[in-house]
Amino acid sequence: MRQRTTISAVTAGVLALALTGAPALAAPLPKAVVGPVKVTGKTPFPGCTAGTTPTSVNHPGAEVEPWISVNPRDPHNIVTEYQQDRWNDGGAHGLVTSVTHDGGRHWRQVVVPGISQCSGGTYERASDPGVSFARNGDLYAISLSFNANDFGNAILVSKSVDGGDHWGAPTTLKSDTDELLQNDKELVTADPTSAKRAYAVWDRTNEQGGQPVWFSRTTDGGRSWEPARMIYDPTPRFTISNQIVVQPDGTLIDLFFDGPAGGGEEPDRPWAKPRPKAAPEPVGDNLVRVMRSTDHGRTWSKPINVAAIDPAEIVDPDQHRDLRTADIVPDIAVDAKTGRLYVVWQDASVTRSKAAIMLTSSDDGGRHWSKPLKVSKTPDSAPQGNGQAWTAMVDVAAGGTVGVTYYDFRRNTPGPGALTDYWIVTCRSGGCARDASAWREQHVGGSFDVGLAPDAGGLFLGDYMGLDHVGPSFASVFTQTHPIPRNQQDEYVAGVLP
Secondary structure (H helix, E strand, O other), X not given: OEEEEEOOHHHHHHHHHHHHOOHHHHOOOOOOEEEEEEOOOOOOOOOOOOOOOOOOOEEEEEEEEEEEEEOOOOOOOEEEEXXXXXXXXXXXXXXXXXEEOOOOOEEEEEEOOOOOHHHOOOOOEEEEEEEEEOOOOOEEEEEEEEOOOOOOEEEEEEEEOOOOOOOOOOEEEEEEOOOOOOEEEEEXXXXXXXXXXXXXXXXXXXXXXXXXXXXXXXXXXXXXXXXXXXXXXXXOOEEEEEEEEEOOOOOEEEEEEEEOOOOXXXXXXXOOOOOOOOOOOOOOOOEEEEEEEOOOOOOOOOOEEEEEOOEOOOEOOOXXXXXXXXXXXXXXXXXXXOOXXXXXXXXXXXXXXXXXXXEEEEOOOOOOOOOOEEOOOOOOOOOOOOOOEXXXXXXXXXXXXXXXXXXXXXXXXXOOOOEEEEEEEEEOOOOOOOOHHHOEEEEEEEEEEHHHOOEOOOEEOOOOOEEEEEOOEEEEEEEEEOOOOOOOEEEEEEEEOO
């Protein structure tokens, strides 16, 4: 099932240059941020009612939580995946990709089949999209698929061999039917050092209230996946937001948030019972951590602390409505040449606004980390005011330029609507983790009213966005609202020339 999105010829041509790092970049471009362009269209699931419950509310046409990947064999081939038709109480009608083969001139929407009932599968809903290109051009997509009317849930992985135009049937990595055994927050990473290897990682609740880290891998290009297994058990603590990156020497680094006992959230399901709001945790109980594997995931190190953080909870500064953001969803990137690692998150402890973007780096494979540095440029404000910055993503372009994207409210006014913008800061110097003045900021998208976003445990654009690179340029995908009935928000892609 496909739809095509076209954009103006001028914008398309310039975006294509920005997203491919083409030789034509030697000629001056009109601006350093090109776009953004809308890459989503009408829902491909009109009339589908799978996943309905008496208390559920669906938002047809609302796309949330995009991820993005660039084909290393063909940088004109870029794919972003997102939730389509978000529910208020967990998941969506399905996961859809937007695919370009000409560097962003044209985009086509392709449904990932078999991962939800609306897309021909058995589970009622799908969530938590992620895509990753292998070095040979194979493309992996991962899904959290689950039921709204019982406890069935699974981690599914799909593969495309033609750059995202078509998908094979999904492979089940782990499935459960028990209320206490729920899989969540998964991502897939293709190994850039070997076309045959790819890795999946996620958290899974247990009977003791913990959320251990689970892992599976393929060593034959996706023909088979090893049985899923637990690689770290923090019980009674919880983990979430696992993500693997691969260093140039093949070392795997798994990043995750490690939270205190009783601090975890119920799974994002219609049947989940709300937990009472926990008392504030002592400083140091909320940890960003990594584990290392030097044998392609066969064995893993003990967790290594990256930083103790104070997760920033974001509030609409006008109406004081909660936003659902990346408060416990850090992001990680690796320099493909040097192996230097970068981690970002949103933190409440460093500004009066109680929400700023922090960055740390490691030059020794994640064993030691630099002192966290504030890299967001948002002007400060009173607590929970216009100075809040949130949902940070990080990537490293060719040549070592680091990019960090985030939202903020700096252009909000006393008038109607919580005006929101999307930004990127970039740094080219060796002091990116030490010198805040080394970072240069550019506007990417907005302003738009985040108050128009669907409510899914808070106004919801996504727990994460997407950021990748094409040579020296960045490809950024993010969610933006607009006042259109039954199509209240879309995904947008911008090319950034740092």
